[in-house]
Amino acid sequence: MELDEQIVTLCQRGRQDGFARLLLTYQERVYRRAYSFVHNRDDALDLTQEVFLKVIRSVGSFAAGRPLWPWLRRITTNVALNFLRDRPALLSLDGAENLPEPAGGEDPLDAAVSAWTARQLNQALANLPPLLRMAVVLRHHEGLSYEEVAQAMEVPLGTVKTYLFRARRALRLELSREV
Amino acid sequence: MEFTCDDSLLQMYAEGQLGAVERTIMAEHIKGCPGCRARVVAYKGLLWDLAQPDPEPLPLPPQLDSLSDRLMDAWTEAQAPQTWQKASLSWTQTVPAVDMALGAAGRMGRSLPRLGAAGLSGLGRLLRRGGGGR
Numbered sequence: 319m320e321l322d323e324q325i326v327t328l329c330q331r332g333r334q335d336g337f338a339r340l341l342l343t344y345q346e347r348v349y350r351r352a353y354s355f356v357h358n359r360d361d362a363l364d365l366t367q368e369v370f371l372k373v374i375r376s377v378g379s380f381a382a383g384r385p386l387w388p389w390l391r392r393i394t395t396n397v398a399l400n401f402l403r404d405r406p407a408l409l410s411l412d413g414a415e416n417l418p419e420p421a422g423g424e425d426p427l428d429a430a431v432s433a434w435t436a437r438q439l440n441q442a443l444a445n446l447p448p449l450l451r452m453a454v455v456l457r458h459h460e461g462l463s464y465e466e467v468a469q470a471m472e473v474p475l476g477t478v479k480t481y482l483f484r485a486r487r488a489l490r491l492e493l494s495r496e497v
Numbered sequence: 498m499e500f501t502c503d504d505s506l507l508q509m510y511a512e513g514q515l516g517a518v519e520r521t522i523m524a525e526h527i528k529g530c531p532g533c534r535a536r537v538v539a540y541k542g543l544l545w546d547l548a549q550p551d552p553e554p555l556p557l558p559p560q561l562d563s564l565s566d567r568l569m570d571a572w573t574e575a576q577a578p579q580t581w582q583k584a585s586l587s588w589t590q591t592v593p594a595v596d597m598a599l600g601a602a603g604r605m606g607r608s609l610p611r612l613g614a615a616g617l618s619g620l621g622r623l624l625r626r627g628g629g630g631r
């Protein structure tokens with residue numbers, strides 16, 4: 319928090335070292351978050367550039383003393399949503415989440431052991447339609463509440479619930495298949 | 498299939514999002530329904546794993562460094578008008594400068610010489626490695 323305040327104060331004085339600190343502290347985090355939304359390196363790089371251009375334009379009116387990450391995360395989410403809206407094919411919710419329940423139900427003993435690896439989980443996340451993945455990332459990686467995810471994604475609360483239910487069901491089914 | 502075997506309700510139960518009454522009903526149901534019990538266990542495991550830091554974080558592309566440089570250029574360009582115009586200049590008036598800087602950087606491609614390297618190589622490399630999140 320103290321670091322954020324220093325960064326903002328320096329930036330608002332037009333200081334180059336302020337913006338350098340901001341990049342060094344947050345560029346990687348913005349890139350990783352952008353990547354988690356779009357799962358493509360070049361697109362994530364473009365989104366990262368766009369985020370920091372917006373920062374250059376608006377850091378002057380940012381209230382020093384507030385934490386920077388929630389603001390940067392909001393810009394990153396908005397930029398990613400605009401990117402997806404320009405590509406209707408990516409907005410489709412169809413995909414892995416339409417998997418049927420395994421025939422005959424799951425064996426309770428098998429399912430009781432969550433033996434999937436982190437790599438399998440990442441792969442399953444990558445296979446989700448982008449909007450479902452974005453909801454999961456904001457809820458479970460960023461720790462936002464359902465309401466905050468709805469605000470961030472600019473959709474009604476009920477839609478966020480639908481996204482999360484479909485996404486997590488798809489993850490469970492895909493991972494239980496691989497175990 | 499009963500009302501309580503509903504997958505969304507099971508997820509809410511595993512996530513601790515149900516109200517007291519629904520939670521009690523669901524807990525009773527799960528005792529006698531092995532399928533739901535297995536799904537709740539799977540969802541609890543999934544929610545737990547999703548909340549953990551990624552043990553294999555995404556490798557960073559080398560282009561992030563040249564992006565830093567271009568952004569530093571854009572910053573410098575954006576500040577330029579303020580040094581000789583009135584202090585009351587609004588931020589929106591600096592936007593064309595930002596666009597020009599990025600346009601120029603874009604045209605020159607990614608082989609730009611490192612600019613602002615004083616700020617980046619010194620205090621910075623340290624900080625960059627510290628950044629977390631998945």
Ligand SMILES: [Zn+2]
Pocket residue numbers: 501502526530532533534
């Ligand atoms: Zn049941």
